[in-house]
Amino acid sequence: MKDTLNSSIFDTLKNVFGFQTFRPNQESIIKNILDGKDVFAVMPTGGGKSLCYQLPARLMRGTVVVISPLISLMKDQVDSAVVNGISAAFMNSSMNAGEVADVYRKLQSGKLNLLYIAPERFAIPHFLERLKTSSVSFFAIDEAHCISEWGHDFRPDYLGLSLIPKMFPAVPVAAFTATATEKVQSDIIRKIGLRNPYIVRASFNRPNLFYEVKSKSGVEAQILEFLMEHPGESGIIYRTTRDSVMETAEFLISKGISALPYHAGLSAGERSKNQEAFNRDGVQVITATIAFGMGIDKSNVRFVLHADLPKNIESYYQETGRAGRDGSAARCLLFFSRGDIPKIRYFIDRITDDNERSIAMGKLNQMAGYAAHNVCRRKQLLGFFGEDYTSGNCTACDICSGNVEQIDITIEAQKIMSAVSRTGQRFGAGHIVDIVTGADTKRIRELKHNEIKTYGVGKDRDKRYWRTLVDELIAQEALMQEGDPYPVLNITKKGSDILFGREKITALIKEEVKAKTPADKGGEYDRALFERLRGIRKRLADIQQVPPYIIFSDKTLQDMCRRFPSTLPELKMISGVGDTKLERYGEDFAAEIKRYLDENPGISKPAEVPVYTHRPLSAQKNNKSRTIEETYELSQKGMSLEEIAKQRNLSLATIAAHMERLIMEGREVDVDRLIDPAKRQLIEEFFLSSQQWALKPVVEHFSGTVSYEEARLVRACMMRKREG
């Protein structure tokens, strides 16, 4: 019985959704739902929540009722279910009586797999009666944190959902959210009244996102430079004010970039028009205030840029979370200037409640710390959610990616601090930089600061350099800013140790981390074909009036551009192509690929996955196996690959090769400790979809967010599994 269930779950995953493997936690959530248990799941954006209820919807008798707060999203969700051959409908206040009656008829006929509704329906007695007389397989509550006053999105309508377990005692309830602290979590469970639920808290790590901070100067030109390196890629640019949103949009348009603005000052009609254009790939870039975001389900957002400092890490995580939902590499870049801090503080100062104000201030400081500290960005973000990121080098942030170098800045720091000290710690950063660079200002002459010893000692470098250095000294707590609204620089205890030569100070020099998202590299998938397939996707999407990513995700198209499937059976092998999509769109895509191959006879399709054979090394009792044994013993003691490499004075690549042999041998290796499970999952998906075992394409595909060593370990595990 269990076996048949298992096989039907996997068959559905493959045939209906076209996926080869589950994302972390999907399988256990689905099994618990099928077992009739209540479920509470916290999964990050892009974790694949919808599959958790859409898949059982196909397997169970009756209708899954999905409660979702956003009317604007319902249609897209229904469309994306329907293109996979799942019968789905929605019911909301925008519909007329005839349309509602039509949905009721479908519901009563028992042929509807999925029904999306807004929470306010639960206040309508008539609706509840109709629901009671139909066959409901289970309830899925999306964005469940909306029921908690402690969350950031409280919606009173959600409180009505507590009726569900009372009125439908025999029907299971599954609640999903992408944001919940422990406090919000228990609040949600209690408010809905979940009955001894199966609880899943997935990691908030998003391994395919590359985090990066650059110092901000002439930000519009910086944005343009980024866009030039990412031609045609879809992305969001966040700005703080409506004016700057408009200006940036106009600037980009004047440079030939297709862009539209979005902020709360635009009319509702204009907002939804612009959002829709972005959603449907009608425009490449949207420049927006934080008003933009709720209701963005677009899976192919390839970058999120912040041109101004966000007010806290929570918002930053949410906003960057909109990138890369399809699991392909995406970039999150923050342009940081300390000058942005007082602008946010201006608003915080106006909060009347003392406690609230000090919390907001603390959060702003954390945000500035994220940008200024030389600590792995991922570690900082996850730390905010109470997750301890212990994997060491994350390989997917500017700090970890190795393009940084420690340099000694003690002498330069002394020059700055000497100027601060000699002027009595009474001046702000601008004036101090003027002194060090030997500027000839009225203020300097009046104060006779051109007579102090430090005047002009930093002439050899420009003001920008010294201003950044001051920021660095503040970030490292050698200097402190005090006073409002004209903060002056003070020297801390640490600062005076540096000034008097008792301590040294270093800083990271960041080399430009060159963006290497897949679209930049012709070698990784065929870009010319991608453009053609994208054209077909857009055409089909426009005819059906759905967003293009609902037809096929970027990831699926890229897969096609690597494997060139020119027949329907070949197309079926592509990740994201289920039976219904194959039937509907297969001909169009296969024909275009065939045409492309005919026009380009030089292109050869990659061979199918080779069968890997290995020679057992257990019998070999030579030096080689001894050195591998030594690695094994250290690893069993809990050491990371880096630590083993260091201790044994061997290269990381060698240690990874040892681990590979050990895994292939079937030795017990705790792989989860060596590589983040979510990341492992993405790498597995890539190997499966690219149908090849080389490591380089993996590293390139993930734009450096995956190392050779990680790819090697995952490959070893997969090969081991294939061989049983």
Ligand code: ADP
């Ligand atoms: P969430 O609602 O959790 O943010 P979605 O349900 O929108 O995420 O899923 C994000 C993306 O991941 C979608 O493009 C979806 O098709 C894809 N996806 C979901 N499950 C899988 C899987 N098992 N394998 C590959 N892709 C998946």
Ligand code: ZN
């Ligand atoms: Zn990192």
